[in-house]
Amino acid sequence: MKRAWLWVILPLVLLIALIGIFLTINPLGPLGVSAPPIENLTVERTVLDDRGISLLVRAGGSEPMQIAQIQIDGAYWEFSQNPTGTLSRLATAWINLPYPWVQDETHHIKLITNTGLSFEHEIAVAVPTPQFSLTRVLAYALLGLYVGIVPVGLGMLFYPSLKALGGQGIKFLLALTIGMLAFLLVDTIEEGLELASKAASAFSGNALVWLVTAASFLAIFTLGRRGGKAPEGTALATYLAFSIGLHNLGEGLAIGAAFAIGEAALGSLLVIGFTLHNITEGIGIAAPLVELRPKFPTFLGLTALAGLPAVLGTWMGAFAFSPLWAAMFLGIGAGAIVQVMVEVGSYLARTARKTGGTWLSRVSFAGFSLGLAVMYATALFVNF
Incomplete structure (x- = not known):
């Protein structure tokens, strides 16, 4: 065992020594090649x-x-x-x-x-930067609650009407959820790459967003399948709420940063737009619960899981905004969304088999398309 560790350590030591020699003697000197310092x-x-x-x-x-x-x-x-x-x-x-x-x-x-x-x-617009105080903390928390908790809770109120759906209706609803998640995935990655471009180029922000997305997906997927089977019902709704919550964290960042730099008009429009946008997310979270009879605290917990990250986002955007960390958070959110898309798709396939059909049908295509269309239409209130 000790000999095996020796052959792990020896190549690393030799590598470090070779790099040190290269930097010391500069073998490129005789070639007339010089590397001027780069400032950024x-x-x-x-x-x-x-x-x-x-x-x-x-x-x-x-x-x-x-x-x-x-x-x-x-x-x-x-x-x-x-x-x-x-x-x-x-x-x-x-x-x-x-x-x-x-x-x-x-x-x-x-x-x-x-x-x-x-x-x-x-x-662009010189205004006093918000200073940390209890009054401002509470004010930004109210903004986050209005953007996150309120619309998701309103969307969850559609649950009784969703219970009346039959087998084809459930397929339509699950496909609708996948369509909405697909839009959120593209939107989250786009926001992450935009923020990454504002960070120091040495961090390779764009690559970092993609790497964090992949790592987040694998980690959450492994956690979800740790029991040897795909999550269903309340577990699937929980993963849905978690992934949407990470997306809402990014929305809170945008709102908090907009108010912090003095763009109050933009911040107000973002609040209204995200509120309309997030109602559909509550419907998607309720979709995996239509065959169950969850208790009221379950709805409260799912609403909090999806909506409260918006509060944290507004605080971070207003008082401690960092483009690199914001991009990483959005990368984590994108990975979580991919994981939920896979799980909801798996649930849709199992539901279709129970009804003697296939997951790919006119009903599921119509639901997926409507999910994209609804999210795109509500996003018109957000993009400026």
């Missing part, structure tokens, strides 16, 4: 208060870099940096600018390094 700077967060403007920046270049000068609206301005000194690869620092910004105006910032390279950042 990303502004991850902007804070505006009565002290001025604060920027959280992250260095993403191949070598340490130093911010030498800063221009605001074409004029050079004094600044302080915390921590001071050069920024090593992937290091972050707060840049504090005692600048008298003007509310509702646009401000252009240019950060210039000691090598003369510049990076631009725009504050």
Whole structure:
């Protein structure tokens, strides 16, 4: 056993030694090849208060870099940096600018390094950044409840009418759910990739979203099948609520960030749009329960699981927004949605066999198409 471990450790040690030798002697020198340092700077967060403007920046270049000068609206301005000194690869620092910004105006910032390279950042609408307080926490929580809990609960109220459906009606409803999930999957991945593009390029955000999606799907799928069979009934509804909850986390992030940067009109429209959009999600969660008689606490738990993440999202968007972490959360949500699509599809196939039919029929195609159409139509209230 010890000999086996030796042959695991020895190649790794040799690899590290070879990399060290390569970096030390630079074998490319005789070829006349040189690798100039690459500088990259990303502004991850902007804070505006009565002290001025604060920027959280992250260095993403191949070598340490130093911010030498800063221009605001074409004029050079004094600044302080915390921590001071050069920024090593992937290091972050707060840049504090005692600048008298003007509310509702646009401000252009240019950060210039000691090598003369510049990076631009725009504050489209200057408004005070929300400060952490109990009043604001409660206010954003109410926004999240309005977007998450209320519409999902309203959608769950369709449950008694769904009970009246026959075998073909259940097939239609399950296919409708898969159609809605397909739209949510595309929407979630699109949002994740958009946020990933705003993170430091060194993190390879786009690849990270896809990798997290795949890992999330495999992890949740393994958990769901740990008993050796596919989840049904309440278990399937729980996985549905969980995946939709992760999607609603992303919606909360969008709303919280919109209000935090001063786009109150956009934030209000997002609240209305997501509220209409999420009613259909409650119907989808209720679909696997039509053959059961769940108790009222079950409905409450499923509604909370699907809706409460929107509250967490509004808090994160308003007070601690990070494009990289937001993209990762959305990747997890996308993986969960794929897992639920597989399980609902499996449940649809089993239901079709019980009624002597097949999962692929005109009824299921009509349901899937209607699910896509409904989600697309309600998304018109969200996209701007």
